[in-house]
Amino acid sequence: MNSDPSSGPVGTPRRTAGHSRLEPPTETPIHVVDDDQVIVDGLTHFLRQRGFLVHGFTEPTQALSVIREGPPHLLIVDRNMPGMGGFDLARSALEEDPDIGVIILTGAREVELAIDAFRLGVSDYLLKPLDFGEIERTVRRVLIRRSQEIFHRDTESRMRRAVENRTLELERKNKLLEGVTVGALTALVDILEQKNPHFQGHSQGVAVLSEKIATEMGLPTIEVRACKTAGFLHDIGMIAVPDKLVEKTSPLTRDESAQIQQHCRIGKELLDPFTHLGPVPDYVFHHHERIDGSGYPDGLAGMDIPMGAQVVAVADSFRALVEPRPYRTAHSPTEAIEILVGAAGIWHSDEILSALARLRPSASA
Template identity: 30%
Template sequence: MTKVLIVDDEKSIRLTLREMLRKNGYEAEMAEDVASALKKLDEQEFDVVMTDIVMPKVSGLELLKAIRERCRSVQILIMTGDPSVETASQALHHGANDYLIKPIVKEDLLKAVGHASEIKALSDQKKRLELENQLYQKNLERIIEQKTLDLQNTMESIISLLSTVVEVRDPYTAGHQRRVGNLSAAMARKMGLKEDTIKMLRIIGYIHDIGKIEVPAEILSKPGKLSEVEFMLIKNHCTTGYNMLNEVNLPKIIGETIYQHHERCDGSGYPRGLKDEEISTEAHILMVADVVEAMMSHRPYRPALGLAAALGEISSGRGVRYRNDIVTACESLFLEDHYEIEDTVYHTTFPVV
């Protein structure tokens, strides 16, 4: 039921209007001045306020302004015995929705209040829908956050599993992928790359040798020099890794970077002989990290060569096999920042690509 507040300093008018409204299905209350009207508005909610303009002490226009400071949705009808353009203009300027001319005719009253009631109902409905939409959005955000977390956990589990599979078959290089992933991330951060790129490089490094799952274990752990056929099988791990990851719902950059991590700037790498800009920045970083970590670590066919030898290799290949800025970042990381190769597994959120 629409609730109306009638504000007028003349009691007879208040009573007459209240009676008209109540007989036509409205709930109506009265106030004799602005102060008592504001008090009622503080205590109750009204859909429509009808106020006279000329009243003792404080005018109806002041009441109008006070109501609008509190609420924009209450419908306000001005009652006036002076139906001038100026009066109407002032009322509308201060936020009135309509005005009635005294003496008020019943039909005009019911028409104006009915129209105001409909507008207020529509305004209330709009507010409810907006609130429902806000609640829906918040609930949807919570669902998306949970689904994203579940996906992150699944992706992390897949990465961990893939990394472990390689290490089980090639125990002599256990930890190599983690160390390369961590070094790649550190180099990317040194170069000022975006956080998503840093996270992605760490993940790619953790599984960059996944293709070795297809290489016979005896070749992976062979202490002597590999034959040409055996070396060809080893070289094929880039293509195998790429093909495997293309079958999994992972970002394409992962498989492509693994495919490219043995390429070289001058085209002397494998498996496709890519050059310079044909190779992604991620792959350029990963190839340098892979070379440095491999030379610093023990292998079945040789002992660890150390940091100096590893940096010597990338320095001698600067601008030829390896991209100049990436070599510089790697050298700075070790020589200035005193970076130490680390075997830690970092659990990181999966970047959005």
């Protein structure tokens, strides 16, 4: 173990309840674990310079013993270490305290790594060789998200008690839970938007437009809410798609297209455990289906495609057209509607496109 007693006692400071304010570095313990002493020393020195309470370890088992005595706010751990690997240490640490933020150090960005990491509860990962600017941004991002998640959980707990004390009807309770869940899932959407400028603001834009289209069509209130939620979360599976594919300006290969198409399945798998989201996971799964059966993942056609998925698909297509992409400039809203209406009956249904045309949405709404 490489630790410095002068950095302060190992442990978790008292949390401030009632808000998601980020605690100062001097009250934020961080553990760095890597079998490479040079990396441990470099990260420890860098983070201590920024005021954090940092303890470095080259032995994962020693780190785990210290974690059991008092969990840190953040664990930075190498993925591949002899004996106990990074994922094993992260799993054991999160069993001690699920609030620990975890950053995995790895030599390669892989789809399987991203999926396994987020299923385990890992907050983020950093590629070697390490870039100190990226380290600082990632540490801050993870600590902010940790604070937000604690706040959301405490909020959920308070809302649960309020619901039970006031004996509210089941529909009201589910609505409150859905709001908390979406708030927690926003952290993943934030990661997606931070990693890829292409996605910034896109999810919120699709959510707002999906809600407007569903309302214009006269769909029931519960369906309008589901469309809005699915619109916000429709691309959450893209968190596992390599950035280089999203940013590629040349045509994708068949294998690259298949990788991107997996985001529908990954998104559904991430959302399925939240049963109170109702049809939202299915809408996310099918939002790339096309009315003529040419879409994916299942090649559904016509009314076999859930109506909510069709609404999100139109909103997503419109927003994609009015936003710039690495391979083209943005279309105007008028041009976007003309493109979509020109493909009516092929990509999307006349009914939903008519609702979109009546709304005359702008590029920012």
